[in-house]
Amino acid sequence: MPRTRTLLDVLPAEGGERLAPVTREVSLPRGTRLFEEGRRADRFWVVRTGQVVLDQHVPGRRAAIVETLGRGDLLGWSWLFPPYLWHLGAETVGPVDAVEFDAAAVRSLCETDHELGSAIYRYVAETVADRLHSTRVRLMELYGPPGSVDDR
Numbered sequence: 673m674p675r676t677r678t679l680l681d682v683l684p685a686e687g688g689e690r691l692a693p694v695t696r697e698v699s700l701p702r703g704t705r706l707f708e709e710g711r712r713a714d715r716f717w718v719v720r721t722g723q724v725v726l727d728q729h730v731p732g733r734r735a736a737i738v739e740t741l742g743r744g745d746l747l748g749w750s751w752l753f754p755p756y757l758w759h760l761g762a763e764t765v766g767p768v769d770a771v772e773f774d775a776a777a778v779r780s781l782c783e784t785d786h787e788l789g790s791a792i793y794r795y796v797a798e799t800v801a802d803r804l805h806s807t808r809v810r811l812m813e814l815y816g817p818p819g820s821v822d823d824r
Contacts, residue, residue: 678746679718679746680771681720682791682794683792684787684788684791687788690785691773691788693777694774694777695771695773696772697769697770697771697773698722698770698771699767699768699769700722700764700767700768701764701767702765702766704768705761705763706724706747706748706763707728707748707758707812709728709758709759709760710757711758711759712756712757713750713751713758714756714776715751715772715774715775716723716746716747716749716751716772716773716778717747717771717780718745718746718747718770718771719741719744719745719769719770720743720771721743721769722742722743722767722769722770723740723766723768724741724742724747724763724764724768725740725741725761725762725763726739726740726741726760726762727760727762727763729761735812736752737804738763738807747762747770747812748762749796749799749800751775751779752793754760756775765789778792803813816820
């Protein structure tokens with residue numbers, strides 16, 4: 673189910689203003705590698721326009737695309753959980769405009785502003801849960817018995 677609210681939509685009053693100093697608008701050309709599996713997760717993004725694929729390293733083969741993200745999607749959550757290392761890789765499919773966040777600065781704000789922190793943690797948790805559900809549905813489509821996928 674596509675998400676209708678973005679991270680910026682769920683922030684408490686003035687939350688966007690508190691985050692503004694630790695964000696920047698970025699325009700990324702096609703083929704930009706945003707991050708690599710196992711490397712330090714020091715940023716994250718909200719996609720404004722374009723698409724980004726998430727991929728996973730497969731030994732002896734090309735990286736496998738596991739998901740495609742687009743407008744309004746949160747790109748990255750590894751920045752929020754120690755040890756702050758990416759679990760996947762990410763690359764732009766075409767030109768992408770996004771809001772980029774400084775992860776360490778956002779974590780620090782979450783620690784000092786509990787209302788803001790609660791909204792961000794809740795949004796990230798909901799995003800993770802939505803993507804886990806989507807992954808389970810895809811796995812059932814691939815490996816489950818016929819008729820086992822319930823399209824709710």
